[in-house]
Amino acid sequence: MFRCVPRPFPTGLAAALLTVPAVFTVAGATGPATPVRLPSAVALSTATELPTARPAPQCPAAPPPARPVAAAPWPQQRYAPERLSPLATGSGVIVAVVDSGVDRAHPQLAGRVLTGTDLLDPGGDGTRDCVGHGTGVASVIAAAPRGGVAFRGLAPHARILPIRVSEQQVVDGRGTGRTVGPGDFARAIRWAADNGADVVNLSVVLYADHPAVRSAVAYALARDVVVVAAAGNLHADGDPRPFPAAYPGVLGVGAVGADGVRAAFSPVGSYVDVVAPGTDVLIAAPRQGHHRAEGTSYAAPFVAATAALLRQYRPELTAEEVAGQIVATADPAPGAGYGAGVLNPYRAVTETVGGSTARPRTPAALADNRPDPALLAQQDRRAAGWERAFLLAAIGGLVVAGVVMAAVVVPRGARRRWHPADPD
DSSP states (O other): OOOOOOOOOTTSOOEEEOOOOSEEEEOOSSSOOEEEEOOSOEEOOSOOOOOOOOOOOOOSSOOOOOOOOOSOOHHHHHHOHHHHTTTOOOTTOEEEEEESOOOTTSTTTTTTBOOOEESSSTTOOSOOOSSSHHHHHHHHHHOOOBTTBOOOOSSTTOEEEEEEOBOOEEETTEEESOBOOHHHHHHHHHHHHHTTOSEEEEOEEESSOOHHHHHHHHHHHHTTOEEEEEOOSOGGGTOOOOBTTTSTTOEEEEEEOTTSOBOTTSOOSTTOOEEEEOSSEEEEOSSSSEEEEOSHHHHHHHHHHHHHHHHHHOTTSOHHHHHHHHHHTSBOOOSTTSTTOBOOHHHHHHOOOOSOOOOOSSOTTSOTTSOOHHHHHHHHHHHHHHHHHHHHHHHHHHHHHHHHHHHHHHHHHHHTTTOOOOOO
């Protein structure tokens, strides 16, 4: 499968809503999966001015159609949200999704998406999604259970507050389409805090520290809002420092696969607090059906959904305490790039963590010089390759030796009519 990875823009002010693969796997309830080419991501540009207020235009092209997927995706099998439902479903909790908009018409999001705002097209309510990224993120949080479809959100009774900031698409590191700039991205965070958000999901990365964004994050935290941010997909590019994930108080989220190993694109750095599923993640597609996608964009909403569960189940906890609970109950994993470990929503909701809720960026119990399973797995694959090559070479040598021996023995045996040879 071809996968595009957003790269920093030449200006040095890189901003990308993180990776939706250039090829989605659209799997129906029956029959083989069909690859459909879609944009790699949406992004924020360096522009700081919004267009003049005008009616929101229609999307330039309708998103490709998608069919419902009946099989349960691996994150759902791992987290078993039905175990959490008797305890918490996110009821009464508002999660702001600052992204490309959220399509409230999707059957699994109907009735769960509030009227938000649109900073890209003033006058809009945030419910138009031309690229599908925000809809997918929201579905990981709050998609409703539906007959014949195993996929559901981790906090299906949470309400989504959509804040639209971009419709830019990034393919092969090149961005096209309109975006807001850092100043208006900061406005989006403040708007979420001022309009009832209990949790803010930012599947957004800026690869530069902007005072307005830093101030907006501090503003939200001061108003007892849990702020969750994707940590980026640029491990192959040297792990540039991602914001808002790197700001104090923000839960920075990396990605792991079904094997629990850090995804190859997931960054390594002290800004990763926890990791969550970020490969082969099933998400709702605009209008209907589902896609599969990857990126820390889709790991972050698992953490945001867990925060929503905690805010319902333990309403006495502050935002800082909720974040501390999520980090403290993660399943430990060795090596850098995992933070405290792999998100465990059930433990986060059910366990009581004693002592201080303050969380170190790099847990002392898991030093960064511990072996990284992702690296070990790569080394194991290489070693297995050498072992297979050696085995094939050995087998080949035995075959050659057998042929040579047959060439000598068979004629001699034929001459002696296969009687034992007389001693010399």
